[in-house]
Amino acid sequence: MIILGLIAGALTTCCWLPQLFKSWRTRSTADFSWLYLAVFGTGIALWMAYGLQKRDVAIVVTNTLTLTLTLGVVGLKVWLDILKPRARLRAETTARRSPRPSPLPPTPQRARRLARGRPS
Numbered sequence: 001m002i003i004l005g006l007i008a009g010a011l012t013t014c015c016w017l018p019q020l021f022k023s024w025r026t027r028s029t030a031d032f033s034w035l036y037l038a039v040f041g042t043g044i045a046l047w048m049a050y051g052l053q054k055r056d057v058a059i060v061v062t063n064t065l066t067l068t069l070t071l072g073v074v075g076l077k078v079w080l081d082i083l084k085p086r087a088r089l090r091a092e093t094t095a096r097r098s099p100r101p102s103p104l105p106p107t108p109q110r111a112r113r114l115a116r117g118r119p120s
């Protein structure tokens with residue numbers, strides 16, 4: 001019976017791999033809502049706790065792997081939806097700022113660029 005549980009768990013766990021690879025390849029996790037990931041992750045953690053209580057290896061192992069893959073998707077979502085846009089916004093804000101004129105005389109290279117009409 002434990003073999004049947006491991007096979008069933010392996011199949012349901014492996015169904016996360018294509019989604020994780022696709023999210024990594026396309027750099028998009030927009031299809032995953034935060035609510036879905038929170039509810040699903042909580043459910044998996046509860047199944048894992050149930051398996052520990054029942055001392056059922058198949059439930060514990062497969063749900064641990066599923067939770068690990070789910071946390072991988074959550075990590076990608078944090079990186080792609082929160083951290084990366086902030087970094088992009090910071091870079092755009094920095095690029096929009098006009099450079100301050102230098103109080104020092106221009107170097108020969110900078111003087112040539114200024115003469116050609118390129119300030120930097």
